[in-house]
Amino acid sequence: MLPFGSVSLPITFTDSEREASDSDTDPRGLGPRVSRLSGPAARARATPVSTDARLLAIATEHLTRLGPKRVTVVAVAAEAGMTHANVYRYFPSKDALLDAVAGRWLRDLETELAGIADAPDPADDKIERFIGALATAQSEMLTHEPNLFAVHLDATVASRPIARRHRVRLRTLVERIVEEGIGTGVFAARDRERAIAVIFDASYRFTHPVAIQHDADVPRDLLDARLGAVIQSIQRSLRTGTF
Template sequence: MGKSDPFPMPRTGLSPSEIQDKAVEIAIDQMRAKGFEKVRLVDVAKEMGISHAALYSHFQDKTALLDAVSERWLVNLDQKQDLLVLEKRDPLQKVLTWFQNLHRMKLEKVKLDPELYKAFDMAAEQSKPFIQTHLSNMRNQMSKLVTEAMEQKKLKKKDVKMVTEILISAGTAFTHPKLVAQHSEENREPLLLQTIEAVLKGLV
């Protein structure tokens, strides 16, 4: 028989998904308190009352945990945009609101959660899988809005994919992670809306 651990870690009573959620919440608190660079899995595990080895079974390293933090934020962002797409109103107005929301949510993150935004920006630079999922969701949302606008004859019948890419490309200067951060002290929302309105007029 092997020796028992003289300092057994208490059981959490949490499911694997609950452990992951709790770890993300603690990581967020630590990022806000001391910066994302100083977050350590061993500290997160200690606060949870589990061994760091147990936490490693859920997150292979610190980067994986930070990615989970960013992914949670993007999932929430995408869900809000999904609800917008389903609203029963003018699809062209929804296109404007979609860009406005995306810009505002990223700008808010830069200002209120700068450390979390830095972690997200790093993941975006490396084009992590969850970032690709977010970009795919963005295109799907815009594609639905474009299709709806064409069906209501608010836009000319054209290739939906092409129009979607035109619109998203036009908004990139206002929604790209680095550019949002670089211009965070400027009020660029009016220019964003004017830009998208001009593009839409060219597609009517």
């Protein structure tokens, strides 16, 4: 503190100190400059985008614009400013890279379906909503994101890891609904495995990407009517226990 009656002189900087004022060091030698950023802006500055996330973003844009056949690891690497050999440190193949892009869409779908399975609705209503959501999401994917659907379809046909994991997660969610239905008496079925098989077998045409691709030219209203009839048949079988 200045003695009483003394005069405070203004602080002046040399040219070099003025240049240093734009750096992260306080020009008066008082240690690191305190950032003026706070909250989300400071966190965004402190947390750069990871390399794999950046590669996925570039691959997503290339897939949307070019289609899966024309996407190349070399082009993705060039845009990311690295060699294609470096990309393989994160994704061992082009298929793995594109599957990771599709995997983000599948995880969002699985989250939506899990919300249906965990809802407080009766089990027979959940089955209707579950099958409808699974069918609609993939149908809309084919219409609005055909290149992404092509990756999903190819991964399913080739039974690549991303497709196998997706099937396991779908089965787990359906099993949860079936067990709840049996436990609450909504479903008369006692054979859980047969009940699960009926659900997937009967809805195959509307929920499997191969069948969805095959019916791409069928009018939407006709498919919706057929799906509604199939869902009613599934619900009736589960309620009565007759397969």
